Amino acid sequence: xxxxxxxxxxxxxxxxxxxxxxxxxxxxxxxxxxxxxxxxxxxxxxxxxxxxxxxxxxxxxxxxxxxxxxxxxxxxxxxxxxxxxxxxxxxxxxxxxxxxxxxxxxxxxxxxxxxxxxxxxxxxxxxxxxxxxxxxxxxxxxxxxxxxxxxxxxxxxxxxxxxxxxxxxxxxxxxxxxxxxxxxxxxxxxxxxxxxxxxxxxxxxxxxxxxxxxxxxxxxxxxxxxxxxxxxxxxxxxxxxxxxxxxxxxxxxxxxxxxxxxxxxxxxxxxxxxxxxxxxxxxxxxxxxxxxxxxxxxxxxxxxxxxxxxxxxxxxxxxxxxxxxxxxxxxxxxxxxxxxxxxxxxxxxxxxxxxxxxxxxxxxxxxxxxxxxxxxxxxxxxxxxxxxxxxxxxxxxxxxxxxxxxxxxxxxxxxxxxxxxxxxx
Amino acid sequence: xxxxxxxxxxxxxxxxxxxxxxxxxxxxxxxxxxxxxxxxxxxxxxxxxxxxxxxxxxxxxxxxxxxxxxxxxxxxxxxxxxxxxxxxxxxxxxxxxxxxxxxxxxxxxxxxxxxxxxxxxxxxxxxxxxxxxxxxxxxxxxxxxxxxxxxxxxxxxxxxxxxxxxxxxxxxxxxxxxxxxxxxxxxxxxxxxxxxxxxxxxxxxxxxxxxxxxxxxxxxxxxx
Numbered sequence: 001x002x003x004x005x006x007x008x009x010x011x012x013x014x015x016x017x018x019x020x021x022x023x024x025x026x027x028x029x030x031x032x033x034x035x036x037x038x039x040x041x042x043x044x045x046x047x048x049x050x051x052x053x054x055x056x057x058x059x060x061x062x063x064x065x066x067x068x069x070x071x072x073x074x075x076x077x078x079x080x081x082x083x084x085x086x087x088x089x090x091x092x093x094x095x096x097x098x099x100x101x102x103x104x105x106x107x108x109x110x111x112x113x114x115x116x117x118x119x120x121x122x123x124x125x126x127x128x129x130x131x132x133x134x135x136x137x138x139x140x141x142x143x144x145x146x147x148x149x150x151x152x153x154x155x156x157x158x159x160x161x162x163x164x165x166x167x168x169x170x171x172x173x174x175x176x177x178x179x180x181x182x183x184x185x186x187x188x189x190x191x192x193x194x195x196x197x198x199x200x201x202x203x204x205x206x207x208x209x210x211x212x213x214x215x216x217x218x219x220x221x222x223x224x225x226x227x228x229x230x231x232x233x234x235x236x237x238x239x240x241x242x243x244x245x246x247x248x249x250x251x252x253x254x255x256x257x258x259x260x261x262x263x264x265x266x267x268x269x270x271x272x273x274x275x276x277x278x279x280x281x282x283x284x285x286x287x288x289x290x291x292x293x294x295x296x297x298x299x300x301x302x303x304x305x306x307x308x309x310x311x312x313x314x315x316x317x318x319x320x321x322x323x324x325x326x327x328x329x330x331x332x333x334x335x336x337x338x339x340x341x342x343x344x345x346x347x348x349x350x351x352x353x354x355x356x357x358x359x360x361x362x363x364x365x366x367x368x369x370x371x372x373x374x375x376x377x378x379x380x381x382x383x384x385x386x387x388x389x390x391x392x393x394x395x396x397x398x399x400x401x402x403x404x405x406x407x408x409x410x411x412x413x414x415x416x417x418x419x420x421x422x423x424x425x
Numbered sequence: 426x427x428x429x430x431x432x433x434x435x436x437x438x439x440x441x442x443x444x445x446x447x448x449x450x451x452x453x454x455x456x457x458x459x460x461x462x463x464x465x466x467x468x469x470x471x472x473x474x475x476x477x478x479x480x481x482x483x484x485x486x487x488x489x490x491x492x493x494x495x496x497x498x499x500x501x502x503x504x505x506x507x508x509x510x511x512x513x514x515x516x517x518x519x520x521x522x523x524x525x526x527x528x529x530x531x532x533x534x535x536x537x538x539x540x541x542x543x544x545x546x547x548x549x550x551x552x553x554x555x556x557x558x559x560x561x562x563x564x565x566x567x568x569x570x571x572x573x574x575x576x577x578x579x580x581x582x583x584x585x586x587x588x589x590x591x592x593x594x595x596x597x598x599x600x601x602x603x604x605x606x607x608x609x610x611x612x613x614x615x616x617x618x619x620x621x622x623x624x625x626x627x628x629x630x631x632x633x634x635x636x637x638x639x640x641x642x643x644x645x646x647x648x649x
Binding site: 052083248268382394 | 534
């Protein structure tokens, strides 16, 4: 691990004492109770523009200073883990779109890799499939960060950036549409492969998009990185020291903003990440501004990764050649007995997974998206747990918010870039 | 240092408490025979073996077995980049084990989620409330005896009073049924052998009672 600067930041109680010094006792001999302001309870959300979804935070305020914060989640709970126990592995793929709905392709890949790890085929995927999956993950990362940065700027009062990045995101959705047939609900991966190959001309479209998005990222930087208002609102606000970030289990850009150089793509390379060149950006002070800078740089690295994948994209099949895992081609199903049986068993009973348990962590745009699968054999999991990054990242709020001004709330929330669909599952 | 070596070191510190490491898909699992000593084991794993990041805590319901619940801890160390899985079992009668919030602060929400979904209480937790479901919800939905379609409740103010607000819940595929209703039932109740389609049949019954016919508004009377 690279050397990191240790960040000094006080614990909640010390910060509060500093932010709101206790009133001195009055000279007239009156009790201090009269002079003490009453604490006010403010309910933010569940539907509030700055909470990006349905997050509710119950704040306790002393004047303008936050003295206590209690995040309440669960307004978007749909019981995905319960549903997974009743579905075959392939049937659950569309549900992963709805976790982090700003990066559905990355969720599809994460889930497929988890099931493939259980089956023991995650190292035996076809090369073309692996490269296409990396392209999917990185496009999803660019899309998610463009939205994250755009919304963050809007929270801090810069409307232009939001519209500017959204124009670019629209192009990613067009690419998704021609690739998967859907703009948001992609359901692109299958266990052991992909639902379809790249359409003709897609590589050129993608290259053109990459050339355009680099310009857009540079322009976004000129809007924000040296913008006095933006810098004043984000620098030194919401500082998370390295040890606290680890203690609270932060992952993704939020962890790297605090100076921990850890990226699952580098530390435990899956797919073909070990063959590709990219850097992992880290912050130095752990404040909101650093988390923003990390996201900006990650987008550039993603562009670099997609360029390399398009250059090296091999030919060949996209699915593993095993009829017991992937559906056989339709023309063979209609003409041959064995393929017909495979098709029938695959659809009605699902892939036959061995008994056992695995955990697979995937570097999603928001952090570590992990799937824990407990199998007793057969086509459905006995238990499937989704370790979602937004859920864990939000748990630090009750530690982080006290001591900040109320107006810093939106700056801190925006810098976390969370998605409630994934938090509440 | 590999995960297996770290697992052996942890095992050596607690003789008789931790089982032989099990390896599956390059992942190491250790079973702690006494759930009461989990915080102790975790503290040693964090302080002496560098497992400074608690990835996840989760629970599994082994319905029909004793002890019924398994609690699973996923540990990770940023200094050695190794994962380790710890498991402990909790019986249904006890339904309680000590918290590890004193070791990692991130355990707070994970333990609340397990309490919410499986109904296992964590002794010493600073704020053990429901997290995903709402206050006052009467059931623990991830338990295996909780049906997919939901459960009726007699507390109309806090929970649905009818099962399956979506008219039967999602489809469940079971191969080998005699007709499509049996092959793709909407509700699977783990206790019963027969697969029932309660919600859909009930709804059909309601329509029949209202209109005298289950499909559409009823037979058209001939004009005289």
